[in-house]
Amino acid sequence: MDLNAVLKTYRRYASGYDLYFGALFQPGRRAVIERMHCRSGDRVLEVGVGTGLSLPLYMPTVRVMGIDVSPEMLARAQARQRRLGLEHVTLRCMDAEHTDFPDDSFDKVAAMYVVSVAPDPGRLVKEMRRVCKPNGELYILNHFHHADTVIGMLECLTAPLSQLMGFHPDFSLDRLVRETNLEIVEKTPVNLFGYWTLLRAHNDKAARSVRAGAG
Numbered sequence: 564m565d566l567n568a569v570l571k572t573y574r575r576y577a578s579g580y581d582l583y584f585g586a587l588f589q590p591g592r593r594a595v596i597e598r599m600h601c602r603s604g605d606r607v608l609e610v611g612v613g614t615g616l617s618l619p620l621y622m623p624t625v626r627v628m629g630i631d632v633s634p635e636m637l638a639r640a641q642a643r644q645r646r647l648g649l650e651h652v653t654l655r656c657m658d659a660e661h662t663d664f665p666d667d668s669f670d671k672v673a674a675m676y677v678v679s680v681a682p683d684p685g686r687l688v689k690e691m692r693r694v695c696k697p698n699g700e701l702y703i704l705n706h707f708h709h710a711d712t713v714i715g716m717l718e719c720l721t722a723p724l725s726q727l728m729g730f731h732p733d734f735s736l737d738r739l740v741r742e743t744n745l746e747i748v749e750k751t752p753v754n755l756f757g758y759w760t761l762l763r764a765h766n767d768k769a770a771r772s773v774r775a776g777a778g
């Protein structure tokens with residue numbers, strides 16, 4: 564999907580989003596935030612924060628920055644923030660593939676149900692790595708394509724409808740890892756039938772530059 568398609572899709576979905584994608588997908592969001600084991604004062608960036616369904620799950624002592632490119636989705640997150648008095652949360656309308664944060668700004672960076680929706684998932688993950696501190700952690704919650712199952716074959720057949728559905732059902736984890744040098748340290752199935760995967764990755768910037776230098 565290109566950026567205009569993302570904007571159009573989420574303009575259309577924003578009003579019904581919490582009803583359709585709220586409770587059903589909340590176990591995955593909860594699993595991400597539990598895995599983070601945040602400490603007081605940690606700085607967390609959540610890219611594609613949407614309507615902010617995850618925001619009440621963070622401890623109030625953690626400083627959370629949520630960004631989203633869709634003004635309609637973000638307006639709902641802002642309403643939730645006001646309603647619940649989430650003063651430790653800051654929300655900004657921003658393209659997560661091209662942020663204005665300095666390098667190494669956050670201890671942890673999360674993308675929940677975002678990478679298969681973003682126009683350029685590789686670029687998005689590289690940006691997550693850039694703004695995350697060296698040895699910080701990245702959390703990616705998404706459905707990834709299983710090529711060797713019947714469901715995987717169905718996903719390939721429905722892939723041409725991705726603009727309409729708002730995500731890529733045939734999204735490949737292998738390709739993302741190859742493109743971004745993501746160092747995955749934990750992979751956990753979550754949500755209904757474990758159909759979605761929670762990835763925890765170590766932001767090993769030093770090792771990457773040594774490898775790059777050696778090559």
Ligand SMILES: C[S@@+](CC[C@H](N)C(=O)[O-])C[C@H]1O[C@@H](n2cnc3c(N)ncnc32)[C@H](O)[C@@H]1O
Pocket residue numbers: 569573584592610611612613614615616617630631632633636657658659660674675676677680681682687
């Ligand atoms: C499926 S929703 C997930 C929202 C939220 N993370 C959740 O758990 O419900 C995907 C969100 O990613 C946002 N998004 C997609 N591409 C983006 C980008 N390049 N930068 C920022 N947000 C993006 C969309 O606007 C949308 O709000």
